[in-house]
Amino acid sequence: MKVGIMGGTFDPVHIGHMLAAEAALQGCTLDEVWFMPSHIPPHKHEAGAGGDERLQMVELAVGTNPAFRTLDIELVRGGVSYTIDTIRELRARYTEHEFFFIIGADMVNFLTQWHGIEELAQVLTFIGVGRPGSVIRKEDLPDYLQEKVVLVNMPQVDISSTDIRERLAAGKSVRYMVHDLVNEYIQRSGIYEPDTR
Numbered sequence: 321m322k323v324g325i326m327g328g329t330f331d332p333v334h335i336g337h338m339l340a341a342e343a344a345l346q347g348c349t350l351d352e353v354w355f356m357p358s359h360i361p362p363h364k365h366e367a368g369a370g371g372d373e374r375l376q377m378v379e380l381a382v383g384t385n386p387a388f389r390t391l392d393i394e395l396v397r398g399g400v401s402y403t404i405d406t407i408r409e410l411r412a413r414y415t416e417h418e419f420f421f422i423i424g425a426d427m428v429n430f431l432t433q434w435h436g437i438e439e440l441a442q443v444l445t446f447i448g449v450g451r452p453g454s455v456i457r458k459e460d461l462p463d464y465l466q467e468k469v470v471l472v473n474m475p476q477v478d479i480s481s482t483d484i485r486e487r488l489a490a491g492k493s494v495r496y497m498v499h500d501l502v503n504e505y506i507q508r509s510g511i512y513e514p515d516t517r
């Protein structure tokens with residue numbers, strides 16, 4: 321089975337993530353995409369919402385799509401979520417699966433900075449999906465990575481979790497930027513309201 325791992329902080333999950341996953345699923349004929357919230361992301365600020373909350377929002381966004389599922393492996397492991405540790409664990413657990421890792425175009429140019437990138441490039445293929453404002457320079461990557469990065473197009477949406485958190489903090493609507501059920505969850509739980517943190 322061909323599985324695309326969609327790793328992220330998902331603070332919160334938004335339609336850019338869903339469109340990227342769908343584009344990778346279709347563009348690379350994957351069987352499934354597994355959405356995997358990180359515990360502590362390696363290269364950025366710690367998440368605002370807790371792991372359980374981010375996982376719940378991802379579960380709501382994935383819904384009943386039979387090709388999508390959620391994976392709590394990094395939240396369960398704790399600590400900093402290095403992809404190399406995760407992929408080693410997944411390959412040991414699912415010996416028959418072929419793994420792909422889906423990333424936004426903004427991340428492709430920084431792949432060389434990932435922990436254990438040479439080992440990662442041996443055991444999986446990265447799928448880079450277009451993201452507004454990012455130019456993918458595959459030719460700047462070392463040879464061993466160029467052949468392990470596949471690019472797919474997606475309908476471009478200039479949305480980030482940062483924008484969404486800022487909009488919420490300013491009391492603005494994020495309707496249609498996130499799945500309706502995620503929007504309801506955010507409103508009901510108040511997780512991004514400044515006074516609850």
Ligand SMILES: Nc1ncnc2c1ncn2[C@@H]1O[C@H](COP(=O)(O)OP(=O)(O)OP(=O)(O)O)[C@@H](O)[C@H]1O
Pocket residue numbers: 327328329330331336337340364422423424425426427449450451452477478479480481482483
């Ligand atoms: N609008 C988008 N289009 C394409 N890919 C995206 C988009 N938003 C996020 N991604 C990709 O999804 C993955 C997970 O992203 P992440 O959870 O960090 O969201 P983010 O919106 O970039 O968050 P933040 O604004 O908090 O940094 C990353 O590979 C990222 O590049």
Ligand SMILES: O=C(O)c1ccc[n+]([C@@H]2O[C@H](COP(=O)([O-])O)[C@@H](O)[C@H]2O)c1
Pocket residue numbers: 326327328329330356358361362363364401402403404433434435
């Ligand atoms: O392992 C690494 O060195 C590494 C460095 C940067 C990002 N990642 C992974 O890439 C995914 C997207 O990262 P982010 O920061 O956009 O949430 C997420 O699963 C991270 O754990 C992994």
